[in-house]
Amino acid sequence: xKSRLFFLALFLGxxxxxxAQSHISFxxxxxxxxxxxxxxxxxxxxGQLTFPVDPDKLEEQQEVKKGIAIYPNPATTNMIISIDGxxxxxxxxxxxxxxxxxxxxxxxxLEAENEIDLSAFEDGVYVMRILIGSESYSYKIIKxx
Numbered sequence: 001x002k003s004r005l006f007f008l009a010l011f012l013g014x015x016x017x018x019x020a021q022s023h024i025s026f027x028x029x030x031x032x033x034x035x036x037x038x039x040x041x042x043x044x045x046x047g048q049l050t051f052p053v054d055p056d057k058l059e060e061q062q063e064v065k066k067g068i069a070i071y072p073n074p075a076t077t078n079m080i081i082s083i084d085g086x087x088x089x090x091x092x093x094x095x096x097x098x099x100x101x102x103x104x105x106x107x108x109x110l111e112a113e114n115e116i117d118l119s120a121f122e123d124g125v126y127v128m129r130i131l132i133g134s135e136s137y138s139y140k141i142i143k144x145x
Contacts, residue, residue: 068130074142077119081130083110089133096141097127118143 027036067084081094092110097103104126107114121143130137 068137070128070139070141074144075118076143076145077117079116079118079141081110081114081116081128083112083114083130083132086132087112091131091133093131095129095131097129099125099127 026034029035067082067086069080069082069084071080073079083092086092091108094105094107094110094114094116095103096105096116104121105116107116123144124142126141126143128139128141130139
């Protein structure tokens with residue numbers, strides 16, 4: 001049991017030292033079995049996103065905050081993200097995560113209109129995080145046939 005805790009502490013220490021922007025926490029039952037894992041991703045000046053994600057708590061609208069439009073949602077192959085009114089704000093990026101927290105796609109240096117190819121994604125629910133300057137917005141996107 002002590003060796004398990006040692007290796008867990010060593011793993012967490014290495015993980016956190018390699019990436020200061022994420023934190024993993026585990027919960028265990030009385031028998032020492034892991035019951036849950038939580039991954040918290042924190043980007044500088046942009047808030048945080050915790051995995052596993054509850055998709056019901058994410059934005060689902062097509063017209064969303066401050067001139068950001070995401071359509072079509074659900075999408076079959078391509079999705080368009082329009083960002084209006086942020087021409088003087090930098091940096092701008094989009095990151096798409098699986099519900100488990102795996103980065104599926106990243107797009108930096110956004111234009112006013114951006115197209116993302118989702119054809120290689122499995123059908124399901126994903127999290128799209130849009131970072132504009134110091135503001136961060138998270139949305140539920142759906143990939144379907």
